[in-house]
Amino acid sequence: MTQTKTGKDPETSSRLEEFFLDEIKDIYWAEKHLVKILPKMRKAASSEQLKSAFGEHLETTKEHVTRLEKVFDILGEKAESKKCDAIAGITKEGESIIEETEKGSATRDVGLIFAGQKVEHYEISTYGGLVQLARTLGHKDISIVLESTLKDEKKADELLTSIAEKHINYEAATEMQEN
Numbered sequence: 001m002t003q004t005k006t007g008k009d010p011e012t013s014s015r016l017e018e019f020f021l022d023e024i025k026d027i028y029w030a031e032k033h034l035v036k037i038l039p040k041m042r043k044a045a046s047s048e049q050l051k052s053a054f055g056e057h058l059e060t061t062k063e064h065v066t067r068l069e070k071v072f073d074i075l076g077e078k079a080e081s082k083k084c085d086a087i088a089g090i091t092k093e094g095e096s097i098i099e100e101t102e103k104g105s106a107t108r109d110v111g112l113i114f115a116g117q118k119v120e121h122y123e124i125s126t127y128g129g130l131v132q133l134a135r136t137l138g139h140k141d142i143s144i145v146l147e148s149t150l151k152d153e154k155k156a157d158e159l160l161t162s163i164a165e166k167h168i169n170y171e172a173a174t175e176m177q178e179n
């Protein structure tokens, strides 16, 4: 049997390549969707720290879109997106949180942090898997590009945790006592 540089037979290798490309299309849809959603989250947040965290992550997310376009380019493929049902669901949940909570309340901020962290965790697991798969497929250059995004997502997740710990959860508890 002919072996490729990944040590797998060509058929398995091309199926894996196909799967990899499909997952790239999925996260490409997700990142582009997040570029539309993050301004809404920033607008809905009341704490300054949270507003600026969403604002900063919006800029980073735009870079993630550009990086994925670079990945398509390296693969010699057209940049194409495929609807990511997971991100569509999580962001829809975020929008209901905005509808169901009072404007300016710390409770709404807690809900927004929940939604934000669910998004980051989805991205962390997806990029984590993609970095690994890129290495397996011998796409070292792509794995490096994806790894920078993975780092950004981890940072965003940590920032949301620290905002919740330092500011929001305390205020939400006070809000609860006042009611």
Ligand SMILES: [Fe+2]
Pocket: 031, 060, 061, 064, 123, 149, 153
């Ligand atoms: Fe991202």
Ligand SMILES: [Fe+2]
Pocket: 057, 061, 119, 120, 123, 153, 156
């Ligand atoms: Fe993110």
